[in-house]
Amino acid sequence: MYLLGYDIGSSSVKASLVNAETGKCVASAFYPQTEAEIISVRAGWAEQEPEAWWAYLKQATQAVLATSRIDKGAVKAIGISYQMHGLVCVDKEQRVLRPSIIWCDSRAVPYGERAFQTIGEQHCLAHLLNSPGNFTASKLAWIKENEPAVYERIDKIMLPGDYIGMKLSGEICTTVSGLSEGMFWDFKQNEVAGFLLDYYGIERSLLAEIRPVFGEQGRVSVAAADELGLQVGTPITYRSGDQPNNALSLNVFNPGEIASTAGTSGVVYGVNERVAYDPKSRVNTFAHVNHSAEQTRLGVLLCINGTGILNSWAKRMIAPEGVSYEEMNRLAGQAPIGSGGITVLPFGNGAERLLSNKEVGCSLHGVDFNHHNRTHLLRAAQEGIVFSFKYGIEVMKQMGLSVSKIHAGRANMFLSPIFRETLAGVTGAVIELYDTDGAVGAAKGAGIGAGIYRTPTEAFASLQKWTVVEPDVLHREAYEEAYQLWVDRLKREA
Numbered sequence: 157m158y159l160l161g162y163d164i165g166s167s168s169v170k171a172s173l174v175n176a177e178t179g180k181c182v183a184s185a186f187y188p189q190t191e192a193e194i195i196s197v198r199a200g201w202a203e204q205e206p207e208a209w210w211a212y213l214k215q216a217t218q219a220v221l222a223t224s225r226i227d228k229g230a231v232k233a234i235g236i237s238y239q240m241h242g243l244v245c246v247d248k249e250q251r252v253l254r255p256s257i258i259w260c261d262s263r264a265v266p267y268g269e270r271a272f273q274t275i276g277e278q279h280c281l282a283h284l285l286n287s288p289g290n291f292t293a294s295k296l297a298w299i300k301e302n303e304p305a306v307y308e309r310i311d312k313i314m315l316p317g318d319y320i321g322m323k324l325s326g327e328i329c330t331t332v333s334g335l336s337e338g339m340f341w342d343f344k345q346n347e348v349a350g351f352l353l354d355y356y357g358i359e360r361s362l363l364a365e366i367r368p369v370f371g372e373q374g375r376v377s378v379a380a381a382d383e384l385g386l387q388v389g390t391p392i393t394y395r396s397g398d399q400p401n402n403a404l405s406l407n408v409f410n411p412g413e414i415a416s417t418a419g420t421s422g423v424v425y426g427v428n429e430r431v432a433y434d435p436k437s438r439v440n441t442f443a444h445v446n447h448s449a450e451q452t453r454l455g456v457l458l459c460i461n462g463t464g465i466l467n468s469w470a471k472r473m474i475a476p477e478g479v480s481y482e483e484m485n486r487l488a489g490q491a492p493i494g495s496g497g498i499t500v501l502p503f504g505n506g507a508e509r510l511l512s513n514k515e516v517g518c519s520l521h522g523v524d525f526n527h528h529n530r531t532h533l534l535r536a537a538q539e540g541i542v543f544s545f546k547y548g549i550e551v552m553k554q555m556g557l558s559v560s561k562i563h564a565g566r567a568n569m570f571l572s573p574i575f576r577e578t579l580a581g582v583t584g585a586v587i588e589l590y591d592t593d594g595a596v597g598a599a600k601g602a603g604i605g606a607g608i609y610r611t612p613t614e615a616f617a618s619l620q621k622w623t624v625v626e627p628d629v630l631h632r633e634a635y636e637e638a639y640q641l642w643v644d645r646l647k648r649e650a
Contacts, residue, residue: 161599164238171216172595179618185219187212200262203255235394235602237401238317262507264294287437292338297356325374330364336443370605393605405597406563407616418569422463458548461505488534494638500540581635587625
């Protein structure tokens with residue numbers, strides 16, 4: 157008996173096949189092998205073709221089935237994780253009307269800000285727990301105003317995971333967790349946020365039917381089964397945005413538990429049991445995977461756009477040609493804590509919610525041509541990312557979250573010793589790394605949704621801890637000094 161999980165990212169689409177009895181991943185694959193294209197027609201814009209996600213998913217599915225050599229009937233449930241806040245528009249024939257406006261696109265910022273001011277900041281925060289900001293509802297408002305011909309043809313709007321669910325089953329549905337990430341959910345009234353739809357002039361009929369995060373959301377259609385090599389009727393039983401799903405993958409379900417990722421963007425995600433929000437909407441609050449009207453479980457999300465993308469830029473532009481990330485980390489390790497006074501503000505990937513949706517760009521400060529070399533620059537890039545995490549964690553603490561232990565997957569920036577040690581050193585938190593990923597988490601989420609696992613504890617009993625990083629008490633002062641210098645320079649820029 158097997159579970160199939162998909163993780164629809166902006167860099168690639170990953171599929172993982174998990175043995176339901178052992179909890180072990182038996183096969184995984186991702187496509188494309190190089191980073192997927194992001195279309196940027198104008199500065200601050202970011203779009204992707206939904207059809208490309210489906211093409212990558214087909215390749216990944218066929219690869220895991222070929223590697224595992226299992227009978228297609230052995231796959232008992234499918235789960236979907238996806239890049240959050242994207243907008244997909246389809247017509248009555250379920251044809252995509254335009255490229256998806258994805259999470260790091262900034263064009264809707266003015267729309268969200270106007271809504272925040274016009275409707276009233278306190279009203280938005282009390283009902284949405286956020287400013288309408290640059291989220292999915294505001295992106296749809298941009299289309300309504302700037303592409304009226306497209307808007308008139310829309311039958312349903314979806315998040316990226318809803319689109320994949322539609323392609324798998326032919327059914328269009330979403331979840332409360334998904335609606336909350338798009339600013340379509342009113343937490344005070346426990347219903348669709350009609351007041352925001354009315355403000356934007358958006359018809360309620362454009363929203364998809366609501367289904368549970370855990371539970372049947374459709375079954376694999378004849379057409380999808382033929383394309384993918386799966387069994388007709390296989391149930392889709394779990395769906396979540398990538399950050400709530402990452403928390404699930406790390407067995408983070410309850411108040412006080414913290415999960416983090418550091419891929420293209422970086423995230424710290426904590427679970428809160430009380431309704432709380434940041435008055436400036438610098439960190440955002442959404443429904444966690446196990447949230448319900450009876451049990452408050454809210455995910456407080458700090459997102460930094462310029463994380464792995466800054467590190468990859470540094471690899472291309474600063475590191476010697478041809479070096480690996482591991483070799484680059486060793487080079488960065490030759491520089492001292494604080495990078496000899498160099499600081500990097502890592503905000504070069506669109507408007508940053510942490511900075512109230514400002515686009516301040518990425519900048520280097522304190523470079524001495526007679527003293528510094530590439531080792532200082534490489535370390536400063538990683539430290540700048542970590543310091544942006546610390547800056548946001550301070551906001552989360554003001555909302556009542558305790559950050560003493562951070563769970564993360566053994567992947568991306570967390571593979572860097574400098575990144576891990578700096579994060580532990582500057583926050584004082586213990587970092588625990590686990591062997592898991594979003595696609596494996598989605599597969600186990602499907603197992604919960606299908607009733608194969610009775611509880612999350614049972615689903616994640618096999619989760620393997622890879623390493624633990626304790627805060628470096630001896631160098632705490634050096635980390636704090638470097639962080640304060642970074643904050644001072646940020647305040648001058650932002």
